[in-house]
Amino acid sequence: MEKGKSVVAELAASLSDIQVTPRRKPTSLLPATSFYSPRKKARPRKLVSLCTGVLGQHLEDIISDISEFTSLFPPHIKLAIMSIARRRRLLNDEVLVSLADSSWKILDISGSDVSDVGLTTVAHIFSNLWAIDISRCEKITAAAVSEIICHCPSLEILRCGGCPRSEFTARACVNLLKPKLNTLEEDSWEELEAVDIGSGAESLRWLVWPKIDDNSKEILAAECPRIIVNPQPSIFGHHGLKIPSEAFANIPLDHSIVEDIDPKTWAVCAAPRRMAAPPQPNAPPEIPIAERFRLAYVERDARLAPKRARRERQHRRRAERDYLMNDIDAKSIALASKYLRKS
Known part of the structure; x- marks a missing residue:
């Protein structure tokens, strides 16, 4: 650089x-089609x-x-x-x-x-x-x-x-x-000479x-x-x-x-187009894009299924524990069963 x-x-x-002395082109009075018409330049x-x-x-x-x-x-x-x-x-x-x-x-x-x-x-x-x-x-x-x-x-x-x-x-x-x-207020017209009216x-x-x-x-x-x-x-x-x-x-x-x-x-040249590779006779058929998305979703769902089941079990246990801690009847039944188990 x-x-x-x-x-x-x-x-x-x-x-x-x-x-450089700019060459002034004489203004023509011909119709507009002659203003921008291409012509050969005689000079280099x-x-x-x-x-x-x-x-x-x-x-x-x-x-x-x-x-x-x-x-x-x-x-x-x-x-x-x-x-x-x-x-x-x-x-x-x-x-x-x-x-x-x-x-x-x-x-x-x-x-x-x-x-x-x-x-x-x-x-x-x-x-x-x-x-x-x-x-x-x-x-x-x-x-x-x-x-x-x-x-x-x-x-x-x-x-x-x-x-x-x-x-x-x-x-x-x-x-x-x-x-x-513009609305201006001056004492005399002389003062307006230097003002943009x-x-x-x-x-x-x-x-x-x-x-x-x-x-x-x-x-x-x-x-x-x-x-x-x-x-x-x-x-x-x-x-x-x-x-x-x-x-x-x-x-x-x-x-x-x-x-x-x-x-x-x-002149800006366009990017060259890629030539598509010729299909091979023994190659498997190409999977459509919609089917690719469906298979990807199924694979992701199967991969996350164990984690989702574990999270549901944790939520269930947490809900049961909160129920036993906050409900009086459930707490009394749990304590009674615990006492009977010891006796």
Whole structure:
């Protein structure tokens, strides 16, 4: 393990020295089917992507000690590692807290084991968070979403739903998204300038909730008309407003983070199936499982029968002795018979 740690440390040092200029992909206005369509890459993968892919393939071996290496990685590498961990179903509270960085603008924890504890912990450092995906998260409730809304003033995209528990959480968060005015008492308007007089998701613009119920949709349309629910791709945008690709449900939120990494990195192979041994012609027939349980019960009952009979005899003698000691007539008869026996 020490050798593995040194290799990871050397790899992290080499990654930190590489100056990476993120390649911004022009936002297309074509239909959504063209956003996530596979296409051949004309250029080879970057060296930093190849190194991250190698690290991601062996993520299970270092995931328990990931907190010891996070300080060596630059923020974009930590975000890529978190995306790979999510795809390999290794993302939980400990991994998220270890990798979280204040410079992140997107956070995709969809389908992970992250709970309220982990999300609330990192919410205080994500001051620049712009988009978050909590869909298919069974352990996240409205309490953690409230912390994200409170501590992330730049949040514009929220993705939720996808499973029964997440649908329930999304319905519980509808009231959190509505703007509210706080009741404050000050002597003059000048004193209110530095005080937060409003609450709610003030900067939220796009809500991706594929199976939103009609009641929640009507509430948001009436009280939060600024929030656009489930935007559809269009060459004209939405009322002239350009729709970001992160607001489309068919594109993973962290797709641009791992776009240059080999998909084999997060491919988890299933365990090889055992080959059943061929039946031998002279072997006795296999006993059904129900008959095995019945024979085991009969064997146990026969083994415990002597002990049970001995315990019953002890109880009978104890009952007879208690009767002779407590009943006056029985005691007199016993003493009389004892006297007659002596005489």
